[in-house]
Amino acid sequence: MTHKSLLWRFTLFSIMVAVFSLTNIRVQGSNPAFEQNESRFSTSSDDTLRMNRISFTPRSDGLGYVIRFHQSTRVDSFSLIQPASDLIQLEFFHSNIDTLGIQFPTYNEDVQEVRLYKLENSYGVDIYLGQQLQVISNAYTDMQSKDILVALTYSSTRKVEVFTQQFLARNWYLSLNPDNALDVLAPTMPSQVNLDQEYEQVKGKLRFDTVIIDPGHGGDDPGNIGYRNIEEKDVVLSISKKLGSYIEEYLPDVKVIYTRETDRYVDLEERGSIANRAEGDLFISIHADGWTSSSVYGSSVFFLGLHRSDAAFEVMKRENSVFTTHSQELFNLTEEDLLIYELAHSGYIATSERIAYMIEDQFRTRANRKSRGVKQAGFVVLYQASMPAVLIETGFLSNPAEQRFLTSDYGQSIIASAIFRAIRDYKIEYEKNQN
Numbered sequence: 020m021t022h023k024s025l026l027w028r029f030t031l032f033s034i035m036v037a038v039f040s041l042t043n044i045r046v047q048g049s050n051p052a053f054e055q056n057e058s059r060f061s062t063s064s065d066d067t068l069r070m071n072r073i074s075f076t077p078r079s080d081g082l083g084y085v086i087r088f089h090q091s092t093r094v095d096s097f098s099l100i101q102p103a104s105d106l107i108q109l110e111f112f113h114s115n116i117d118t119l120g121i122q123f124p125t126y127n128e129d130v131q132e133v134r135l136y137k138l139e140n141s142y143g144v145d146i147y148l149g150q151q152l153q154v155i156s157n158a159y160t161d162m163q164s165k166d167i168l169v170a171l172t173y174s175s176t177r178k179v180e181v182f183t184q185q186f187l188a189r190n191w192y193l194s195l196n197p198d199n200a201l202d203v204l205a206p207t208m209p210s211q212v213n214l215d216q217e218y219e220q221v222k223g224k225l226r227f228d229t230v231i232i233d234p235g236h237g238g239d240d241p242g243n244i245g246y247r248n249i250e251e252k253d254v255v256l257s258i259s260k261k262l263g264s265y266i267e268e269y270l271p272d273v274k275v276i277y278t279r280e281t282d283r284y285v286d287l288e289e290r291g292s293i294a295n296r297a298e299g300d301l302f303i304s305i306h307a308d309g310w311t312s313s314s315v316y317g318s319s320v321f322f323l324g325l326h327r328s329d330a331a332f333e334v335m336k337r338e339n340s341v342f343t344t345h346s347q348e349l350f351n352l353t354e355e356d357l358l359i360y361e362l363a364h365s366g367y368i369a370t371s372e373r374i375a376y377m378i379e380d381q382f383r384t385r386a387n388r389k390s391r392g393v394k395q396a397g398f399v400v401l402y403q404a405s406m407p408a409v410l411i412e413t414g415f416l417s418n419p420a421e422q423r424f425l426t427s428d429y430g431q432s433i434i435a436s437a438i439f440r441a442i443r444d445y446k447i448e449y450e451k452n453q454n
């Protein structure tokens with residue numbers, strides 16, 4: 020790799036930051052007997068992890084390579100991201116890591132360089148791969164030793180593209196401890212001015228500051244028609260506005276963007292574009308259910324995924340149908356589309372699931388609603404938003420009691436404040452994890 024391409028790469032990565040880690044597994048501490056024994060003969064502290072060697076070998080199954088980090092002790096935890104086809108980034112968390120005398124692998128055209136960065140409580144690792152190598156990476160602890168293994172599995176260019184899309188490269192410089200400088204090779208430090216600029220950009224991205232509220236349906240598309248001809252589009256618009264006003268009042272640093280604020284039709288693709296343009300941190304689509312039987316009631320929270328039950332598939336068909344009636348082209352979300360989406364957004368899907376459970380918990384415990392649970396389904400509107408996204412079926416308009424609740428000011432306030440509390444709690448959790 021040329022010096023010039025490294026600089027270019029660094030500049031490119033400087034403007035990006037990692038938010039996700041695919042693997043963040045806590046592993047058990049090492050065998051205490053071994054540590055005690057070791058400390059008797061060693062002057063170094065018990066807890067020092069020695070990274071002795073990094074090696075690189077073809078996999079015995081012929082499906083790729085394994086990179087092994089030979090270590091004296093198990094790391095406390097680690098994470099792996101792959102922000103580009105040719106870059107893998109790991110972080111090893113351990114109070115004290117000793118890399119003195121570490122042996123690097125013999126580089127070849129597939130593994131071109133490994134760099135270590137000493138951070139405050141961890142080590143950052145960059146592994147540069149050859150551009151011709153199309154692999155998906157995964158890290159795990161070796162069962163037989165204390166080593167960390169990074170498996171590289173051959174894959175198609177398309178799949179690698181989809182996989183890497185979910186990660187933003189980490190710029191280790193932002194967390195470097197300047198006193199330690201670097202243990203190992205690294206390009207020249209950038210100027211303080213650049214660091215400050217980068218830090219500002221990073222800070223902005225790490226705040227939870229934009230929520231997209233998507234009131235379902237609208238205009239020509241009434242959504243479900245409930246008991247006494249109540250239309251879903253009106254009910255969900257007023258719940259959405261209540262939710263928005265709570266956020267504006269109680270979380271003043273969070274911006275609220277609506278996909279619609281009036282009774283108008285916005286197609287599902289446009290809803291996603293609005294969300295993506297606003298760089299939302301969370302997309303919440305608000306709906307109300309309807310069913311042929313008036314005895315069915317309760318609320319459900321969905322996040323995007325392959326539909327796992329027929330019931331979820333039914334809801335999915337109802338909510339997706341508006342797209343096909345209003346759009347020239349038929350947008351059929353196939354299983355394969357969903358799978359590709361899941362691969363690309365797996366970081367978001369985990370987050371979406373977490374938020375979905377927080378909302379469901381609020382509905383059940385605080386709003387006293389009958390919960391029909393958290394489910395996965397393939398909603399086009401969730402597919403379009405590149406951020407954590409959930410769809411809430413607040414209740415059944417076909418059920419007389421629930422229809423009265425959902426159309427009353429009281430009921431709408433209860434529903435909106437339950438969703439609000441979940442968003443607030445999630446924001447607190449999210450920002451705590453960033454620090």
Ligand SMILES: [Zn+2]
Nearest residue numbers: 235242306307
């Ligand atoms: Zn709906």
